[in-house]
Amino acid sequence: MNVTISSSSNSAAGKGCATLFFSIFAIAGTVFLGFFCWAGWNTARAYAWKKTDCVIESSAIQESHDSTGFDVSYTYRFGGRNYTGNRYTAGMLSTMNSASAQRALARYPKGAAAYCYVNASSPAESALLRGNLWVLLFGLIPLVFIAVGVGGIIFVWRTKPGAGGAVSERLRGGKGGVLGIRIFGSVFILVGGGLMYVMLVHPMLKEMAAAKWPQVPCEILSSKVGQHSGSKGGHTYSVDVRYRYTIGGREWIGTNYNFDTGTSSSLGWRAVVVVSLPAGKKTLCHVNPDDPLDAVLSVQGSPDRWFGLIPGVFLIVGLFIFFKAPAAARKGSVVPLSVTATDSGLPAIRQGGATGETELKQAAPPGCAFAALMLFALVWNGIVWAILLSLGPRETVARIFLGIFAAIGLGIAVGAVYRLLALFNPRPVLTVSAPAVPLGGTLEVRWRFTGNVRRIVKLTISLMAREEATYRRGTTTTTDRSVFVNTVLLDTADRAQFASGSVQVEIPRDLIHTFTAPNNQIVWMLHVHGDIPRWPDVNAEFPITVLPRETATFFQEQPPTP
Amino acid sequence: MIRLGLRENQTAFRPGETIAGAVLWEYEKVPAGAEVRLVWFTRGKGTEDGGIAATVAFAGPPAADTREFSFDAPNGPYSFSGTLIAVLWAVEFVVMPGGEFQRIEIVIAPDAQEIHLPRIEQPKAGGLQARRS
Amino acid sequence: MTARANPFATCHLESIPFRFPAGQGWDTLLKRLEDLKWCASIVGGNGVGKTTLLEQLFPHLEARGFEPVIFRLQTESGMKEKDRLAEKIREVKAPRFILLDGAEQLSTRQWLSIRAAASEAAGFIVTVHRTSRLPVALELEASSKLLKGLVESLTGGALPDGEAEALFHRHRANLRDCLRELYDRWAG
Numbered sequence: 001m002n003v004t005i006s007s008s009s010n011s012a013a014g015k016g017c018a019t020l021f022f023s024i025f026a027i028a029g030t031v032f033l034g035f036f037c038w039a040g041w042n043t044a045r046a047y048a049w050k051k052t053d054c055v056i057e058s059s060a061i062q063e064s065h066d067s068t069g070f071d072v073s074y075t076y077r078f079g080g081r082n083y084t085g086n087r088y089t090a091g092m093l094s095t096m097n098s099a100s101a102q103r104a105l106a107r108y109p110k111g112a113a114a115y116c117y118v119n120a121s122s123p124a125e126s127a128l129l130r131g132n133l134w135v136l137l138f139g140l141i142p143l144v145f146i147a148v149g150v151g152g153i154i155f156v157w158r159t160k161p162g163a164g165g166a167v168s169e170r171l172r173g174g175k176g177g178v179l180g181i182r183i184f185g186s187v188f189i190l191v192g193g194g195l196m197y198v199m200l201v202h203p204m205l206k207e208m209a210a211a212k213w214p215q216v217p218c219e220i221l222s223s224k225v226g227q228h229s230g231s232k233g234g235h236t237y238s239v240d241v242r243y244r245y246t247i248g249g250r251e252w253i254g255t256n257y258n259f260d261t262g263t264s265s266s267l268g269w270r271a272v273v274v275v276s277l278p279a280g281k282k283t284l285c286h287v288n289p290d291d292p293l294d295a296v297l298s299v300q301g302s303p304d305r306w307f308g309l310i311p312g313v314f315l316i317v318g319l320f321i322f323f324k325a326p327a328a329a330r331k332g333s334v335v336p337l338s339v340t341a342t343d344s345g346l347p348a349i350r351q352g353g354a355t356g357e358t359e360l361k362q363a364a365p366p367g368c369a370f371a372a373l374m375l376f377a378l379v380w381n382g383i384v385w386a387i388l389l390s391l392g393p394r395e396t397v398a399r400i401f402l403g404i405f406a407a408i409g410l411g412i413a414v415g416a417v418y419r420l421l422a423l424f425n426p427r428p429v430l431t432v433s434a435p436a437v438p439l440g441g442t443l444e445v446r447w448r449f450t451g452n453v454r455r456i457v458k459l460t461i462s463l464m465a466r467e468e469a470t471y472r473r474g475t476t477t478t479t480d481r482s483v484f485v486n487t488v489l490l491d492t493a494d495r496a497q498f499a500s501g502s503v504q505v506e507i508p509r510d511l512i513h514t515f516t517a518p519n520n521q522i523v524w525m526l527h528v529h530g531d532i533p534r535w536p537d538v539n540a541e542f543p544i545t546v547l548p549r550e551t552a553t554f555f556q557e558q559p560p561t562p
Numbered sequence: 563m564i565r566l567g568l569r570e571n572q573t574a575f576r577p578g579e580t581i582a583g584a585v586l587w588e589y590e591k592v593p594a595g596a597e598v599r600l601v602w603f604t605r606g607k608g609t610e611d612g613g614i615a616a617t618v619a620f621a622g623p624p625a626a627d628t629r630e631f632s633f634d635a636p637n638g639p640y641s642f643s644g645t646l647i648a649v650l651w652a653v654e655f656v657v658m659p660g661g662e663f664q665r666i667e668i669v670i671a672p673d674a675q676e677i678h679l680p681r682i683e684q685p686k687a688g689g690l691q692a693r694r695s
Numbered sequence: 696m697t698a699r700a701n702p703f704a705t706c707h708l709e710s711i712p713f714r715f716p717a718g719q720g721w722d723t724l725l726k727r728l729e730d731l732k733w734c735a736s737i738v739g740g741n742g743v744g745k746t747t748l749l750e751q752l753f754p755h756l757e758a759r760g761f762e763p764v765i766f767r768l769q770t771e772s773g774m775k776e777k778d779r780l781a782e783k784i785r786e787v788k789a790p791r792f793i794l795l796d797g798a799e800q801l802s803t804r805q806w807l808s809i810r811a812a813a814s815e816a817a818g819f820i821v822t823v824h825r826t827s828r829l830p831v832a833l834e835l836e837a838s839s840k841l842l843k844g845l846v847e848s849l850t851g852g853a854l855p856d857g858e859a860e861a862l863f864h865r866h867r868a869n870l871r872d873c874l875r876e877l878y879d880r881w882a883g
Contacts, residue, residue, distance in 0.1 A: 439672075467679065469608030469646040471705060473746055473871060477769055480607055482645040482882075484679040512642045512649075512677050517611035520604045520647045548577065548638040549672050605706055606698030607878050643697035645882045650699065678697060681883070 019153055026149025029142040036139035043091025043131035049117040052076050052126070054085070056112045061101045068097055070104040076116050078123040085116055091131025098242070098255040099293040137194065143187050144314075151184075185321030192314025200308025203259040207299045210259070215284040218245035218254065218295075223277040225270050228263050236263035239270050241277055245285055247292040254285060254295035264304045273298075303389035309382050316374050320367055323423070358435040360542035363525065370419035377416045381409040422536035426451035428528040436545035440509030443544070445489070445526060448500040456530040456538065459498050461490040463505055464541075465512075468521040485511065485524075498530075507546055514546045563588045566598070566655040566664040573666065574674040575635040581668065582632040585655045589625050595658040596623045598631040602639060606647045623657075641669040644679030696881045702849045703878035708871075711848060713744060713751045714841060719833065721755055727832045733761075733792070733818030738826050739835030742871030745822035748835070749794050752820070761792035761817050768797035777805050781812040789817035799824045837870045839863035845870065846877065 054076035062069040073086045088104065096104075108114055108128065119125040226240040239257040246252070257273060277283070277297070288294035384405045426449040433444040447461065465485035471478050489503045505526070515522035524546045530538030568583040575581055585598055597619045603612030618631040639649045651670045656663040669676050698704060715724070728735055739745050749765065756763045764787055766780060777800065787793050793813050798821035801809060806828060813819040821829055843859045846852075854862075859873075866872040 467644045467646040469606055471607060471875070472609045472769065473705075473709075476741065476871075478875075480646055480879075483682045484644055486682045510673075510677065512640055512644070512679060513638060515639050515647075515649065517604060517613075519609040519611050520606070520649075522644075522647070548640065605704050606701065607703075607875065607882075608705065610706055643699040646698055648697060648699035648704075676699075 022149045022152030024149070025145045025152065029145025029147075029149055032142035033139060033146065036142065039091065040139065043133060046090035046117055046119075046127060046130040047133075049090070049119050049126070049130075050078075051115050052078055052118045054114050054116040054126075054128075056108045056110055056114055057084070058110055059105055059108045061098075061105055068101045070096060070101045072104070072108055072128060074108075074114065074116060074128065076118065076126065078118050078120075081123070083118075083124055083126065085126040085128075087125075087127040089129040089131055090117065090127035098253060099295075102253060102293050137190065140187050140190050144191055147184055147187060182322050185318045185323075188314050188318025189322060190318075192311045192316070192318055195311035196308055196315055198308075199311065200305065203301060203305065203308075206259040206296075207301060210286045210288070210296050210299045213286040213288055216245050216247065216287050218243045218283060218285040218297075220277050220279055220281040220283065221253070222279050223274045225267065225274050226263070236265050237267050237270050238263040239273050241274075241297065243283075243285060243295075243297065245287065245295065247287060250292075252292050252295070254287075254293075254297070256296045258296055258298040258300060258302060260302045260305055264307065266302075266304055269303055303386060306382055306385045306389065309378055313375060313378050316378075317371070320371055320423075356435065358432050360430040360432060360526065360544065363541040363543055367423060370416065370423055373412065373416040373419050377409065377412040380412055381406075384409050418536055422539075424451070425532065425536065425538050426453045426456060426530065428530075428538065428540050428542075430526055430528070430542045432544060436547050437505075437507050438547045439507055439511060439513055439549045441507050443505045443507065444502055445505055446500070446502040447528070449498065453498045454495065455532050455535070456495075456498050457533055458493045458531040459490065460488060460492075460527075460529040461503065462527045462529070463487045463489055463507075463524075464527045465522065465524045465546075468523055470519040472519065489526075509549065513548045514544075564655060564657055564662060564664050566653065566666055568653065568666055568668070574669040574671075576672060576674050577635050577637045577640075577670060579635045579674075580632050581635055581653065582630070583653065583666075584628060584630045586628045587623070587626060587655075587657055589657075592625045593623050593657045593659075596620045596629075597656050597658075599654045599656065600633045600636075600651070601654055602649055602651050604647055604649055606644075608647060635670045638670075640671040640677055642671070642677035642679060645681045696883060698882070701878055701881050703874050703881055707849055708874055709747065709750075711747070711845060713748045714844065716833075716836070724752075724833055725755060725759075728818070728820065731830050731832060733820070734829060735820055735832035736798070736826075736829040737820065737822045737833050737835065738824070738831050739822070740824060740837070740868060742866070742869030742873075743835045743837040744870065745835060746796050748833070749796055749820070749822055752794065756792055756818070760790060762790050763792045763794055765794045765796060768795070768800040777801055778808075781805070781808040784809055784816070785812040787813070788815045791816055792818040793820070795819070795821040797822060798828060837863070837868045842870055842873055845874065849874075 054074040057073040057075055059070070059072045062071050070088055071086070072088050073084060075082060075084050077083070114128065116126045116128050117130055221242040221244055223239070223241040226238040228236045228238065241255065241257050243254045244251055245254060257277075283297065285295050285297050286299060384402060388399065388402045388406060429448050429450060431446045437443040445461070449456075463485060464483060464487075466481050466483040468479060468481050471480070485508065489505060490497075490501075492498075507524075512522050514524055524544050526542045526544060528538060528540045528542070532538065563586075565586040566583065567585075568581065572581075581600065583598075585596070587593065587596060597617055599614050599618075600616040601612060601614050604610050615636050616633045618633070620627075620629050633653075641651055642649055650667055652665045652667045654663055654665045671677055715721075737745050737748055753763050753765075766784065768777065768780070780801075784793060784795075793816045795809070798806065798809075810819075810828075819829070820832070823829075826834070839860045839862075842863050843854060846854050846859065862873045862876060863870075866876070
């Protein structure tokens with residue numbers, strides 16, 4: 001008895017586990033979405049409230065262990081009656097920090113006249129500010145969870161088309177499908193792009209601006225490494241610093257060390273920073289000349305900055321889904337071939353399946369290679385650079401060692417960029433006069449391109465056939481290939497011919513038909529190559545099915561499919 | 563003792579032709595079973611694949627006997643040999659238990675000759691004229 | 696030379712009788728396995744013949760009344776497949792005998808689970824790259840001399856002087872890769 005361990009995902013238990021897994025996504029997404037809907041309603045309804053004059057009775061900043069708040073009290077008159085309010089904001093507001101609390105205090109000093117917003121149906125309910133509606137965009141995050149969960153469950157339980165299914169049937173027009181896929185992709189783009197902007201792009205832009213701000217003397221009031229409970233039971237850390245500086249004769253308090261957001265589990269560099277900023281130390285800080293509360297001690301990014309690359313995976317996946325939507329919708333709507341393999345390795349022809357035009361499917365779509373390479377590049381570079389940037393100045397040996405990995409990462413990134421460029425190539429679409437052709441038979445091949453075909457300077461279409469032998473021994477598997485047919489069908493630099501055209505392909509009579517066994521294959525294909533100067537070339541393989549000679553009569557006798 | 567023979571010692575066939583022959587076995591004990599199988603298998607650089615295209619089973623075989631058999635040569639796969647892969651056909655006579663067997667390799671191909679695949683390194687020029695649509 | 700006639704075709708490579716190191720043979724190996732209570736490892740790098748040895752051990756175990764079952768793990772085997780292996784192995788009970796090819800693919804967690812699952816089998820022999828996990832019954836090491844001998848038995852001729860050594864070093868002692876390169880050379 002010989003057992004080779006292989007995967008099988010069709011069992012009911014497997015489906016059950018997968019369904020449970022995806023259900024968790026869908027349920028978590030739904031719960032979060034419910035929260036955002038509730039918070040969104042609270043924010044939005046304040047926009048229907050009446051703007052009313054009020055007077056600030058008291059205002060003060062409240063500092064606690066690890067948060068900053070703003071306490072305010074104001075009076076207003078509504079419907080002939082006097083009311084007192086103490087709500088600063090209605091609905092969702094971005095987090096209150098020292099700077100925003102100081103801004104609030106400066107804007108609403110005791111005795112100042114201001115506006116508040118009053119709920120006309122319940123005048124005791126009021127607020128000085130209305131929440132930010134843009135925060136609701138974060139509600140898109142649970143949509144991703146729901147999409148992954150529901151999509152995953154549908155994928156798990158979707159019934160595969162039966163072997164005896166209809167032939168070359170074209171189902172469902174593409175437009176609705178394209179829109180749906182693009183909306184799905186847009187969610188990824190918004191979430192990934194938004195997080196990447198907040199975590200990476202915005203801090204970098206701020207640093208560039210702050211480097212030009214005037215530097216003013218400041219004094220460190222306190223500094224410590226803040227410790228926060230992490231989601232997995234561990235801790236995350238932050239640099240908690242307070243410093244005092246004077247602008248325009250008035251004293252201000254700053255709390256920004258640099259422009260990075262959030263906390264992380266990296267303790268080392270934070271401890272070094274805190275040690276270098278003891279209370280009482282006199283130093284310089286960068287202050288925004290247009291906003292004295294916008295101040296920062298350091299205009300250098302922290303090693304955690306590169307975690308901001310991680311949302312880039314979402315962004316890239318989203319872009320990929322968005323731009324590949326038409327192809328994906330097309331793929332889902334066409335059952336192109338009526339030819340599969342039999343136990344004898346021969347292609348099997350379903351009844352009525354030997355005739356009719358068929359759009360060929362590309363062997364390895366370029367997007368797959370790009371997505372895989374980009375994902376790998378992001379993970380590799382993210383890890384390597386995060387470690388590299390967290391190293392101390394004296395860790396030279398470690399830097400050199402990691403530099404090798406960084407160079408490899410650079411190579412992978414270059415490869416991913418190359419693949420990305422190839423995604424914007426014009427895409428060949430090949431249609432053949434029949435889903436399969438016997439040895440010695442003739443096949444009409446029609447080609448067209450989607451995208452800007454004028455970028456191509458030379459187009460070559462070839463008929464190729466090769467042997468593919470896979471060797472499994474011990475723990476290794478290797479596949480070797482050997483080409484035995486490579487006939488150029490079209491080789492032209494005449495741009496007028498590029499956009500579309502057709503060629504007759506004569507399949508050699510004395511060779512071997514398509515053969516598909518688990519480890520050995522004979523693969524016939526049409527190969528399209530387009531030269532694009534200073535850009536990755538168009539390079540696409542479209543497998544075709546070549547049948548034994550004896551099936552020629554079958555083809556001729558077969559009535560056309562209705 | 564077992565023997566397998568093909569009619570007129572023919573070992574090359576076109577698809578659809580009849581592959582006929584006879585088998586002989588002679589044992590002291592009655593065998594559990596005896597079969598003639600038409601099989602294909604690969605040979606070459608890859609791990610071997612194979613399959614049984616047809617079987618003629620002799621039910622309740624006596625200790626010694628002679629039987630005839632025949633198959634229709636299938637449409638494929640053709641017998642061929644390339645650089646990495648060869649597909650071979652054979653008629654096998656197997657006696658159970660013990661699995662004693664005898665095999666005769668045959669060729670099944672359109673011209674009753676094994677197809678030889680060339681090895682191409684460079685594209686051949688001289689394609690067909692394209693016409694613009 | 697076509698695939699049909701190539702002396703380095705897979706079927707020929709896999710039918711070569713396993714060549715033991717000097718002073719070793721089936722008798723000594725089986726004695727050693729018995730001493731180890733049929734629970735042992737065969738150690739060696741890639742392409743030195745561990746799988747061949749495991750496969751050719753089959754009839755020797757059958758002759759002793761065992762019913763050997765081979766499990767193979769390959770580099771591309773996924774985590775799920777490896778996790779499922781323990782379930783399959785748990786079903787193997789004496790007189791059935793487990794031969795596990797590629798045990799180095801398993802993490803420590805997976806290994807411990809499989810080791811426990813194999814307790815009811817009549818025996819448990821694994822192939823691994825380095826000494827670990829189970830007591831070593833045989834440690835395999837390839838040599839250019841062994842390569843020469845294999846080529847001679849496959850082709851009936853000898854490689855040119857120094858060729859076996861060059862191949863052996865180029866493929867870092869991986870005989871399987873050496874023989875695959877020779878396949879390509881014979882193919883032309």
